[in-house]
Amino acid sequence: MELAEFFQNCPKAVLAFSGGVDSAYLLYAARRAGADVRAYYVKSAFQPRFELEDARRLAGELGAPMKVLTLDVLADPRIAANPAGRCYFCKQAIFRAIADEAARDGYAVLLDGTNASDEEGDRPGMRALRELAVRSPLRECGLTKAEIRRLSREAGLFTWDKPAYACLATRIPAGQPITPEKLAATEAAEDFLFSLGFTDFRVRMEGSAAKLQVPAGQFGRVLERREEIAAELGRHYSAVLLDLEGRK
Secondary structure, X not given: OOHHHHHHHOOEEEEXXXXXXXXXXXXXXXXXOOOEEEEEEXXXXXXXXXXXXXXXXXXXXXXXXXXXXXXXXXXXXXXXXXXXXXXXXXXXXXXXXXXXXXXXXXXXXXXXXXXXXXXXXXXXXXXXXXXXXXXXXXXXXXOOHHHHHHHHHHHOOHHHHOOOOOXXXXXXXXXXOOOHHHHHHHHHHHHHHXXXXXXXXXXXXXXXXXXXXXXXXXXHHHHHOHHHHHHHHOOOOOOEEEOOOOOO
């Protein structure tokens, strides 16, 4: 099935919109098909500011209606405790908030950007999507990440080469409670590395230290700027470590 056919059969829906590669292309495809699809962005402590900025920019360029919902994810102790299945509880909270708002706005169908490359074993939250009857058009139509990037580039979407970016909570090891302070430290550290030109990296918590995971090709830049990095990240962490395996 092609996406155009999907939206012929499903002409009215709301989309959980993150501003990432997948949901961006899905919103583009919905607009191109003439479907009544509204984008809902859920703002929480888990999302960095630039994600909301990207989402607003993309929705604006497409002329698509977008609504921002604010959700206090840490108010749920099952999420704040950061168990191995945290993503399941988080997805439940996010999509229930979207479903409630969608119902008030007169929409009954919920969509998300899961694609055909996403393995269920790597996505604990997918069980929540099934339980809440969320549909994933990209997955249903067999579109892989590589195909979505290619199609996005052809469509002129600025998101076509945007690196994958998991939420800030993934930087905190399972079993360690998530706090606003830990999330703020993570965002500040990653913002700083972005400002230095690093790409496709993570700053993970290792005890009270920061562990940098950057592609091996960027090791030289880390060493060149090591004093600067250590000083800035030292404001939030007890030490700064470099993962020598490199980020794949």
